[in-house]
Amino acid sequence: MSRTPDPHDFLGLDAGLAEEERAIRDAVRAYAKDHLLDHVADWYETGALPAAELAKGFGSLGLLGMHLEGYGCAGTSAVAYGIACRELEAVDSGLRSFVSVQGSLAMYAIHKWGSEEHRQEWLPRMATGEALGCFGLTEPDAGSDPGSMRTRAVRDGGDWVLSGTKMWITNGTVADVAVVWAQTDDGIRGFVVPTATPGFTANEVKHKLSLRASLTAELVLDGVRLPASAAFPEVRGLRGPLSCLNEARFGILFGVVGAARACYEAALEYTLSRSQFGKPLAGFQLTQRKLAEIVVEVNRAGLVALQIGRLKDAGDLHHNHVSFGKMANVRSALSVAREARSMLGANGISLEYPVMRHMANLETVLTYEGTEEMHALSLGQAVTGLAAFR
């Protein structure tokens, strides 16, 4: 006889995970319970994060650059990496961002496009969390259209000199190394910039109402002088940064399943335990309608993520698949968070419960790593063959 579905994994998706994937899930869940869940609301409220401590903790779990090969990285499957993102984002999108920026943006960029010297110098220390990285692409006047960036790198003798401003850079205030993308006479190029270099400043972005358990910075490059070897040797144009964003977006489309699941579970638990009009809220038809809607969204998003993960592991992933997953799953997670928020009534707006924190975070997730509109345009182009970006 078939078993009644588990409300916490309705479609039984985790039963299909490989042993390694389940082990990573369990390790991240245990770490979250012991080290993250009790603190995350405080970090969110104060906008402060013990970055060095978190980096060491995530490093000791093997999460930093876990899907990369060599240089102290674990070389796990893409699905295993996705599952780790899912479990981290079930705690908070800011913590998943911390790991994504380190592993999928900064480390991936150095791994894929850096020289052997860059890799040897930075990756082993970044994998353990001894060194932190950030990724500077966005500028105050260049977001969805990074090709219009103004940051410039010019040759001066054998050196490079970088000038410009990057904006909204996660971990910029705590990074030891920044991967910075800049215009050159030869097109856009990437540079490995130790943040202690004279002329480099990182200023904290304050007054955020979303992703508060994450550090965000403005990077100012004021005549930052670097040796010729600081540039990524081969890659030119947007292909470089976009390849890294594709990696990070993959983590997002898994991660938001965790945020959605956390909101659904909070709403389920709350409506089962709170009574009005003489019975649990969960016993009313209108509440059950909402629970049915959100359990469908959580599981549908989980299926999308798994399929995209399997495509990546098989080497069949196209960036349009990632756009599909980012757009579909962030949208699902936001709709779950908004619905769950209402189900908790007044408590739904409190930091005592995770739901509104997730809801506010997901507004950032909708915008960064390609806005929903950019991914819609990417899908539109994929199905019509017509580009409508400009």
Ligand SMILES: Cc1cc2nc3c(=O)[nH]c(=O)nc-3n(C[C@H](O)[C@H](O)[C@H](O)COP(=O)(O)OP(=O)(O)OC[C@H]3O[C@@H](n4cnc5c(N)ncnc54)[C@H](O)[C@@H]3O)c2cc1C
């Ligand atoms: C908390 C946080 C952390 C971040 N971390 C990083 C980081 O680590 N590194 C980094 O480089 N960046 C980072 N970003 C920046 C992020 O990637 C950008 O915010 C994002 O790319 C959007 O750019 P923008 O904010 O300039 O919006 P804009 O590009 O100005 O867009 C504004 C609105 O216009 C829409 N729009 C733009 N063009 C079109 C068009 N052609 N057709 C229809 N609609 C359009 C957009 O979809 C959006 O709705 C972060 C952002 C946040 C909020």
